[in-house]
Amino acid sequence: MEGKNDSGKTYDVVIVGAGIAGAILAKVLGNAKKHVLILEAGRSTSFTVEGYRSFLETFYRASAKVPNSPYPNDPSAPQPDVLNIGRIEPGVPSASGYFVQRGPLPFASDYARTRGGTTLHWLGTCLRMTPNDFHMKSRYGQGENWPITYDELRPYYEQAELEIGVSADVDDQRFHGITFGKNYHYPMRRIPQSYLDHYLASRLEDFAVNMPGQAERIKLHFSSIPQGRNSIPNAGYRPVGHTGDNNIGQRCEGNSSCVPICPVQAKYNALKTLKKVDPDYVEIRSQAVASKIEIDPDSGRVTGITYNTYGAGAAPGPLTARGKIYVIAAHSIETAKLLLASQACRTSGEVGRNLMDHIEIIVWALAPEGDPIGAFRGPGATTNINSFRDGAFRARHSGFNVPIGNWGWSWSCFSPGSDLMDFIGRSQPVLGRDLRRRLYDRVSRQMELWFELEQNPCATNRVTIDPEYRDSMGNFRPVIHYGLSDYVRKAMPVARRISEQIFRRIGAKDYTHYNSTDPCYVTYRNQGFFYRGAGHVVGTHRMGSNRFESVVNDKQRTWDHDNLYLAGCGNMPTLGTSNPTLTMAALTFWAGENILKELNR
Template identity: 45%
Template sequence: MTEAAEHEEYDVVIAGAGVNGALIAKHLTHAGFRVLVLEAGPGSAWSLDGYSRHLDHFYAAASKGPESPWPPAVAAPQPDTADIRSGAGYFVQNGPDKYGSSYTRAQGGSTLHWLGVCLRMLPEDFELRSRFGVGHDWPLRYADLEPYYGRAEHEIGVAADVADQAHHGIEFPDGYDYPMRRIPLSFSDQVLADTIDGMRVTLEGESIALQVRSYPAGRNSVPRGAYRPVGAVDADVDRHDMITHLGERCAGNTSCTPICPIEAKYNAGKTLAQADRGKLRVLAQAVVSKVSVDPVSGMVDGIEYQRYADPASPRHTVHTARGRVYVLAAHAVENAKILLASGLGGGDSLIGKGLIDHPALYAWGLSPVPVGAYRGPLSTAGIEDLRGGAFRARHAAFRFDIGNDGWRATTGGPDSSVVDAVTNQGLYGTKLRAHLAATLPRHVRFSLAVEQLRSEANAVTIDPRHLDAMGNPRPVISYRIDDYTMGGMAAAAEAARQVFRQAGIADCTDPEAGGWFPSVRRDGEVFHYHGMGHFGGTHVMGHRAGESVVDTHQRSWEHRNLYVVGSGSFPTMGTSNPTLTMAALALRTAEHMTEALAARQPIRQGEPSGF
């Protein structure tokens, strides 16, 4: 395979074409720097034809989980939630608890299958240790990130109204609003709000009023001012120009996860398409296997990658990419894996240590009246009121996501309900149809995402006994859900029961009847949880080298021309879905890199890095 990339000079080499890598590539190319992006997975989602094939793959898939449209290449395996029970698959689950999340190794990364929730973290989430005596403080405060949140909301294209989002001390600059108006609340949200709004629950003696609230979403709606929503993209500029307005509004496909058919939901391919293409080279099917470090200077002097032609085969050739600066933007787990495989972790190093997620509980029920389930974006509202408060000194905070997708995630509805009616209830004909018409539109689902704090015992490690088809290490995951999080689970489950009772919703939550999920036990109560895909904590940021892996610009303490970016840098995650916060951090990092690169004359390849 010819490998022009190997012989070209780049200012920046980025591993990973997800949201972090794409944002940094976009901004550095526009600042005039030459950027190479290496993507481990296929690049097929970056063309409209390729994207359509992924959509067909989803339609025909027997199981329609988050991974269903995005089958991995042999060379770039990825975790699959279907493997959690058996223990097979890409992750080596070392226990004691199962890590329940997955991610996508393809150009576009996990934004290809994400839900699109773009919540800012709460100011108190950055100061957990100072305010509540638990977890860690960030080396940044909300005020430090606020301008970048605003920029990230415009990069991603977030639909929300500031009037809904100023809660828990979240502040916006005067005159600021999101680039698009909020996504309309679903009929289900409106029905539930009628009974939930104003209802109170008590946590650790603190009475908190609940409200069904629209959340900010990376989905296109009605633009404000001159903002033009970004719909479907094609890497080929000529083809892209032929896509007219596709995906410039959400059309309610009820399929944000695992694939928005019209790309009305943000994916990182949109950002990559906005880069200065003359300065950008993207190599898909290039698996970064190792970061090479000059032993004398400690600077990175190259990134080794494995290029493969056939996604069905591990056959590959090995190459090295060189630049002045290097960025690992490969995912919280993959970043740690690459650093460890390069011999850069171990000992007291925090690389890989502190893995977190939002272990989440499902609660599902049957509303007394139709709520119009199975229509609209998978969710359009949440209950945010239990994300913050004094109770956090005692147990984890949590967030309600209110589904518009019926029991799809919990039991496999509507299919499971049809099978039950036909097979177990013996219904057929008009009675079958009437039964389904009377019940399916009443399906209600909450997802209760619970905060988790970093613990160094929860870690990504590697083990030479566990390799993938390319000879690269598979992530070995050690993971335990502690009492702080289980306390939050108990409070969340109780809050959901209260909400169901008050709203007259028949509580159908029965893990035995639903899909299989891993479980943990506390004081005789069993919590069945699923991962939210919110990996974090594996290359934590901090003020000092010994206590963190990267500084506040996500720059490696040990290797000063290496940036390790993404939610792996998070000291805590609060209860926000991490994408918006990592996008804000990536923009801050890109700004820093632009200044640092501009301060030095470009250097020729082969010379010691002057960065």
């Protein structure tokens, strides 16, 4: 049902979603003096010092410190939580959380529905994609080609790196064909690498591993990770600190909790961009949940976004916001859901399909005795092994990036709590000074490597809607169909072989063990693994070069509706081996430019 026009005003652009994509568009358009309305389903708590602090307090008190633990779930705009991931029995969906998971395997990532979006709990890694990532089909016969190239996107990468405030050294990042403009430098210097990074890199210098199915050995190459967190600025750049007090968070202070929450906001989040938008031109409406994109059946043009409000001061019925141009930037899964609910973009049949994430195969080990490496200090990861991001093997199986985890065995084993419980839960508990000694001895030597396997696009991995599953406001809950192809599974034993060689080389004891009772347990040729989600959710409304195989064109505009654009990771046709946010931000700057051109025509 179409609602009342809330204010009677027609905006230049109506955006759904106040995450990083919505924020970038609002800033670009507002600066060009275009009137913009953002509808955000979540609350605006994050925008005040007290509100942000309340998130931190909630995080401190949370028993399980999962990515969404600081951000309260609101039944009116519910969000997925990794705590709800359960085993899916055939024919019985797992629906205890927000997602309705039809499997066969659980989709293992979440996102946050609140102002600032999932950047509140992203890690902050800002890798560019490699040039080959844009041509997977023609290069390796896998996945899809993008309608744009690395070189075309490069200037927008620079804009995105400036907006996010990326700390990195160009000289560390030239690999797999990645190039930079002449004299280009990142806004800030590289983030210092961890003691563990130096420990590994110095012991594995010139080490080459055997890769199953590959004739020649592959040399390990370590590079510092470009990160959206504040470091020493290069000339002319001023770091952006805490949105409530710019004196705080001028440098990353080593809180070691980028996920779930950076207490000082030294890590970029979309609030920083939202604080920079011109308030005379940009209006942000919180607790406004879009339920339908209104489409004129004759012209195919969008005529409004219908939404419901909740909480104090909520309107009794649905409202409709009107603009000249509309952008849905609500997160890959939410955007797909809204398109499906509105029966929009139906030509290709691709809406909701090709859901992808990085499949995290975690391996863990203890450094040799007497070699504490200082686990649980610093940003989540500060160095990547990037040797496997691209190569001929991608014709056979996934490529992968391999960050070195700085937080001990926290992801694989819930350390250090599980270590303590192990020591004191025995029939003869370890006590006193002995307990301290053994805790230090074990935990300070813990290391994890994260093999982040790129998922290939599969039509059957998809978001759908089902009238049987709705939230408290009557909006659809995402119904997810998900599995892992052999292309991905084949890379799992490869990752294990590589990690075994690495651990053996440095004399670390490998403790990796994949429990078959884990809901995310999978096998390949009788070898078992469990995987974790990376939160790198892409593909659900992909771009392409024709309207029958894709949802948006190279300009990020939908093929089916002249005045509807989509923004967010859902536009990416393939995932590649980089964390997608930076690429998505670059695409969003490009989308902003296209929208401006259209408005100014």
